[in-house]
Amino acid sequence: MTGEKRIGILTSGGDCAGLNAVIRAVVHRATLTYGWQVVGIKQGTMGLLSRPVDYEVLDLDMVGSAMMRQGGTILGTTNKGNPFAFPMTDGTLKDRSAEIAGGYRELGLDALIGIGGDGSFAILRKLAQQCGINLVGVPKTIDNDIGLTEVSVGFDTAVAVATEALDRLQPTAASHARVMVLEVMGRDAGHIALAAGIAGGADVILIPEIPFDIDRIANKIRQVRNQGRNFGLVVVSEAVKTADGKELQREYLGGEKRFGGIGNYIGEQIANATGAETRVTVLGHVQRGSMPSPRDRLIAAAFGVHAVDLIAEGKFDRMVAWSNREVIDVSIEDAIARYQAVELDGALVKTARGLGICLGD
Structure with a gap:
């Protein structure tokens, strides 16, 4: 033109x-x-x-x-x-x-x-x-x-906000010997939870791509305690399903349904399984805002x-x-056809497992 x-x-x-x-x-x-x-x-x-x-x-x-x-x-x-x-x-x-x-x-x-x-x-x-x-x-x-x-x-800023939340939750978790559960956004994919969880030193990261077993999570919390640490950090993506495969959503005015509630669900499950005192923080739209x-x-x-x-x-x-560190262009049709969930054999999943982070499985 x-x-x-x-x-x-x-x-x-x-x-x-x-x-x-x-x-x-x-x-x-x-x-x-x-x-x-x-x-x-x-x-x-x-x-x-x-x-x-x-x-x-x-x-x-x-x-x-x-x-x-x-x-x-x-x-x-x-x-x-x-x-x-x-x-x-x-x-x-x-x-x-x-x-x-x-x-x-x-x-x-x-x-x-x-x-x-x-x-x-x-x-x-x-x-x-x-x-x-x-x-x-x-x-x-x-x-x-x-x-x-x-x-x-927008992704990098959202991860930074979620990581900062973990940074702020860690001292209060340690002060009160609590397990802190942080629920982050992620409509269908767990990229924010995975990246922020690794960067923020989480013990457990739950993403929708990997079904969880509450016993595995409970064992991780007990392991942390046995190693002499009095607190735990758990990050969960909002789209994670319950143990029986149910999506937790809330209906708002006009019939619109949005994810919400999985953080509280996980917190209760951990408390019941381990006896740990848990607290839940839901970041929500805080991840969309910010400089x-x-x-x-x-x-x-x-x-x-x-x-x-x-x-x-x-x-x-x-x-x-x-x-590969360059700006390219691709077909819009191909881009929207190739939805990018977290790759189970990808670098960040391998990194999380290598650090001993529990992914729920």
Whole structure:
């Protein structure tokens, strides 16, 4: 693509640290290198559904260095309202994809950069194919479960927050001779729990990829005691199932169901099996907020620059990715098809086992 262009950018799905750093990098690369205009679309695809379209032209004055330090997203985001089955006020579902295409054309966009996870990419790609949108994807998710990229924006900060929580729980655990259970996020994958558990010196790490046996966990707690230590640290991913294979979820207003409760369940199980005094901490959305870590800022900057370069090269339906210390690009279709759970024979699982950490099996 040559000449002056107008490109859109939106954030979709759950928020995380590093989104603003991506936006900043896109504006800098598009403006300084190519002389293009960047349009920020508000509230994800909801901005394209609004009439008038909800957007803001982004210039260099709006994206200074302070912006990369901000958590969340200045554009806003949403993880609701699938445009192909949009919930209406009368309770029906309506296909509103044509309206999004209309919003895209109304803005006069030549391409769209979507920052999202696998769910967002599936919707954005379908929109792009049906509505003639030139799409480039930037992967972001604290769960780090998007295929074909070693890391996604937001993961490193989430791990840092969870690790800091363990750092803070350890002294109080030792002071009161307690077992501290920390429940962390992880919708389907245990990457946060595994990485933070290793970094934070956990004795037990429970992830959804490995079913647990409470007797194994209890034995580990007893072993720690027998070695002369009066406390234990346990990290559990929110998506871990109970011993009988049940997912613990809570229903919220509107019928939405979210994971919650496995930390308390594990705490009770440990207390009953060992007699240890347990306390449970649920981090929840604390992992999504916060100032992004330096690594998340670097990854975000590299991804944003490469996304703009892909548009310049006329390469669409691509997702930027990190591989072997380099930024590459892959097919969005292939990326969302290759969901990346924790590899049971991967380096971190081997590391955890080598350190004597109990993984519940």
